[in-house]
Amino acid sequence: xxxxxxxxxxxxxxxxxxxxxxxxxxxxxxxxxxxxxxxxxxxxxxxxxxxxxxxxxxxxxxxxxxxxxxxxxxxxxxxxxxxxxxxxxxxxxxxxxxxxxxxxxxxxxxxxxxxxxxxxxxxxxxxxxxxxxxxxxxxxxxxxxxxxxxxxxxxxxxxxxxxxxxxxxxxxxxxxxxxxxxxxxxxxxxxxxxxxxxxxxxxxxxxxxxxxxxxxxxxxxxxxxxxxxxxxxxxxxxxxxxxxxxxxxxxxxxxxxxxxxxxxxxxxxxxxxxxxxxxxxxxxxxxxxxxxxxxxxxxxxxxxxxxxxxxxxxxxxxxxxxxxxxxxxxxxxxxxxxxxxxxxxxxxxxxxxxxxxxxxxxxxxxxxxxxxxxxxxxxxxxxxxxxxxxxxxxxxxxxxxxxxxxxxxxxxxxxxxxxxxxxxxxxxxxxxxxxxxxxxxxxxxxxxxxxxxxxxxxxxxxxxxxxxxxxxxxxxxxxxxxxxxxxxxxxxxxxxxxxxxxxxxxxxxxxxxxxxxxxxxxxxxxxxxxxxxxxxxxxxxxxxxxxxxxxxxxxxxxxxxxxxxxxxxxxxxxxxxxxxxxxxxxxxxxxxxxxxxxxxxxxxxxxxxxxxxxxxxxxxxxxxxxxxxxxxxxxxxxxxxxxxxxx
Amino acid sequence: xxxxxxxxxxxxxxxxxxxxxxxxxxxxxxxxxxxxxxxxxxxxxxxxxxxxxxxxxxxxxxxxxxxxxxxxxxxxxxxxxxxxxxxxxxxxxxxxxxxxxxxxxxxxxxxxxxxxxxxxxxxxx
Numbered sequence: 001x002x003x004x005x006x007x008x009x010x011x012x013x014x015x016x017x018x019x020x021x022x023x024x025x026x027x028x029x030x031x032x033x034x035x036x037x038x039x040x041x042x043x044x045x046x047x048x049x050x051x052x053x054x055x056x057x058x059x060x061x062x063x064x065x066x067x068x069x070x071x072x073x074x075x076x077x078x079x080x081x082x083x084x085x086x087x088x089x090x091x092x093x094x095x096x097x098x099x100x101x102x103x104x105x106x107x108x109x110x111x112x113x114x115x116x117x118x119x120x121x122x123x124x125x126x127x128x129x130x131x132x133x134x135x136x137x138x139x140x141x142x143x144x145x146x147x148x149x150x151x152x153x154x155x156x157x158x159x160x161x162x163x164x165x166x167x168x169x170x171x172x173x174x175x176x177x178x179x180x181x182x183x184x185x186x187x188x189x190x191x192x193x194x195x196x197x198x199x200x201x202x203x204x205x206x207x208x209x210x211x212x213x214x215x216x217x218x219x220x221x222x223x224x225x226x227x228x229x230x231x232x233x234x235x236x237x238x239x240x241x242x243x244x245x246x247x248x249x250x251x252x253x254x255x256x257x258x259x260x261x262x263x264x265x266x267x268x269x270x271x272x273x274x275x276x277x278x279x280x281x282x283x284x285x286x287x288x289x290x291x292x293x294x295x296x297x298x299x300x301x302x303x304x305x306x307x308x309x310x311x312x313x314x315x316x317x318x319x320x321x322x323x324x325x326x327x328x329x330x331x332x333x334x335x336x337x338x339x340x341x342x343x344x345x346x347x348x349x350x351x352x353x354x355x356x357x358x359x360x361x362x363x364x365x366x367x368x369x370x371x372x373x374x375x376x377x378x379x380x381x382x383x384x385x386x387x388x389x390x391x392x393x394x395x396x397x398x399x400x401x402x403x404x405x406x407x408x409x410x411x412x413x414x415x416x417x418x419x420x421x422x423x424x425x426x427x428x429x430x431x432x433x434x435x436x437x438x439x440x441x442x443x444x445x446x447x448x449x450x451x452x453x454x455x456x457x458x459x460x461x462x463x464x465x466x467x468x469x470x471x472x473x474x475x476x477x478x479x480x481x482x483x484x485x486x487x488x489x490x491x492x493x494x495x496x497x498x499x500x501x502x503x504x505x506x507x508x509x510x511x512x513x514x515x516x517x518x519x520x521x522x523x524x525x526x527x528x529x530x531x532x533x534x535x536x537x538x539x540x541x542x543x544x545x546x547x548x549x550x551x552x553x554x555x556x557x558x559x560x561x562x563x564x565x566x567x568x569x570x571x572x573x574x575x576x577x578x579x580x581x582x583x584x585x586x587x588x589x590x591x592x593x594x595x596x597x598x599x600x601x602x603x604x605x606x607x608x609x610x611x612x613x614x615x616x617x618x619x620x621x622x623x624x625x626x627x628x629x630x631x632x633x634x635x636x637x638x639x640x641x642x643x644x645x646x647x
Numbered sequence: 648x649x650x651x652x653x654x655x656x657x658x659x660x661x662x663x664x665x666x667x668x669x670x671x672x673x674x675x676x677x678x679x680x681x682x683x684x685x686x687x688x689x690x691x692x693x694x695x696x697x698x699x700x701x702x703x704x705x706x707x708x709x710x711x712x713x714x715x716x717x718x719x720x721x722x723x724x725x726x727x728x729x730x731x732x733x734x735x736x737x738x739x740x741x742x743x744x745x746x747x748x749x750x751x752x753x754x755x756x757x758x759x760x761x762x763x764x765x766x767x768x769x770x771x772x
Contacts, residue, residue: 428751435666436662
């Protein structure tokens with residue numbers, strides 16, 4: 001079962017499917033990983049730029065609002081007249097429209113004239129705000145990021161100072177103690193100096209505290225990431241840092257609160273705050289992995305005071321990867337399943353006809369000559385089917401032939417047995433009839449008529465004798481069992497049987513094979529007896545030290561007919577044959593050996609066998625030098641060539 | 648000259664007797680191998696010639712030849728058979744038969760064989 005074509009086919013297909021599947025899986029996942037993550041990183045970098053733009057735009061808006069206020073009708077007069085109540089009204093309106101957390105007006109000599117909030121009319125300015133201070137110094141509009149100390153915030157509005165306070169939380173991955181609360185504030189601010197006669201009349205300033213102010217980060221999130229969510233959470237996040245501390249963020253802690261008061265990782269802090277370089281990459285933010293980008297924020301004095309961050313949850317992308325991986329695995333598995341299915345189908349397709357042929361062969365071996373080989377297919381298999389059918393047909397023909405041959409030979413055998421019996425029984429009385437007829441014919445006292453009758457009886461008896469002889473000859477034919485034979489092999493085998501005997505006697509025996517001999521149709525065992533008889537005779541005639549050579553060659557019959565055949569020569573260096581014995585050689589009762597010493601069948605029997613094969617035996621001999629026997633056999637037996645030379 | 652003829656068929660025995668007697672031979676007849684052996688044993692002088700059939704009931708001609716060979720009897724043997732085969736002829740030759748004649752035969756054929764064997768013996772002796 002394990003070695004069946006089906007399992008081999010399935011295994012191969014499965015192997016291919018597995019190979020292709022796993023290669024595409026690995027390359028696909030690899031490509032996806034680099035491309036998706038790269039794409040996400042690039043996107044986040046761009047998103048950070050957008051966020052920074054929005055941050056800057058916020059500042060510009062603020063500055064524009066302040067500028068418009070300075071250009072408002074009556075503002076200059078109110079400032080020049082130090083009309084506090086008018087100015088406070090104007091400030092209030094401006095702060096409301098521009099969503100400012102603090103705003104105020106400072107005189108040209110650095111006294112706070114008025115501001116929004118609870119300390120609106122307090123003229124004594126305990127603390128300087130860096131934004132108006134720089135605008136006064138530069139005598140030019142100033143805007144940007146500023147860090148406000150608690151004192152500054154309290155001076156503006158004690159409530160702001162309270163909002164700015166951020167209790168520190170322990171970083172998730174840090175063992176560091178939480179430390180003191182952050183009490184400074186990070187603010188966007190602008191200051192516009194107002195001039196009269198080339199002298200600074202005063203500075204209008206205003207700003208927005210970023211601590212705990214979600215509007216900017218949420219706007220970034222909603223604008224840049226369009227509120228895209230993943231598993232119920234926004235995938236995009238934005239954060240504003242004061243130094244390394246989150247003061248405004250929509251990154252959530254595991255309990256779902258904004259992660260204000262947590263610090264950035266040391267690695268990011270070092271790169272962005274200390275070295276002043278932007279940072280992009282995979283980062284662990286608060287409690288999750290993000291693809292993140294950070295950029296430093298500088299204040300109006302060019303000091304790095306914080307960072308801006310945007311990031312997307314990495315899980316979404318890694319999920320795409322794992323989804324792709326799953327899809328790839330599924331495809332591979334489906335491919336393998338298909339391979340198994342195809343394997344089965346293909347195996348059935350291929351093996352179906354094979355099984356049918358196997359079944360057909362079985363039918364043939366069980367005796368059927370008309371096996372069902374199914375419809376003839378195209379291609380190689382069709383050829384196999386046709387060849388098989390031809391083979392079966394040939395077998396049928398041969399069987400029919402051999403059956404008729406068997407029937408024929410059985411018929412012959414039974415006729416032979418009958419003939420033998422009849423011959424034996426008839427020949428005895430026939431002897432009497434012949435004898436008495438001839439004895440009567442010898443008598444002188446019979447008349448002519450009786451003599452005539454007796455001669456008729458003798459002639460009729462002769463006819464009967466001939467008929468019986470014909471029957472006997474016919475019965476003898478059945479004893480031949482001819483088949484196509486390689487003469488060289490037959491001689492080789494016979495010589496091998498007698499080599500020991502020759503060795504014992506000290507006679508060298510050698511067979512010189514003729515090349516390219518045709519097959520001869522002969523009765524192997526009878527012809528072997530003939531060869532054996534000839535070689536044994538040669539051995540008996542040869543003295544120790546002599547030699548016997550056997551040759552085989554193609555040769556013509558030579559007696560006028562020139563029929564094609566094979567000639568076998570047995571040559572010895574023995575005593576030779578007396579010339580007067582030559583013609584008696586094939587008489588069954590002629591022997592030069594002592595009575596009872598002859599072995600095997602006599603030369604007469606050998607001659608009978610050869611003649612019944614349609615061949616003949618010749619002898620050449622020279623006294624004292626040696627004898628050569630030539631056995632010539634026709635390649636194709638000629639019809640009616642069987643002869644019996646016995647009387 | 649005496650000749651012992653052995654055959655189980657009376658007609659053959661009689662035929663042989665008539666043919667051989669016509670040429671002056673003294674014919675002794677035996678209807679079976681056992682009878683022939685008895686005659687050979689009891690006969691005062693060794694018989695010079697023996698004409699025998701091969702196929703006979705109880706013991707056949709081959710057996711008779713074997714017995715003669717074993718006993719070392721000097722007798723010229725002629726074998727006759729109604730069913731001559733290579734094997735029969737070869738065996739007969741091996742057992743020392745001088746010649747062979749197929750049944751049926753004409754008186755001339757039998758006489759020629761027997762007389763040639765008898766003469767051969769004469770010249771030899």
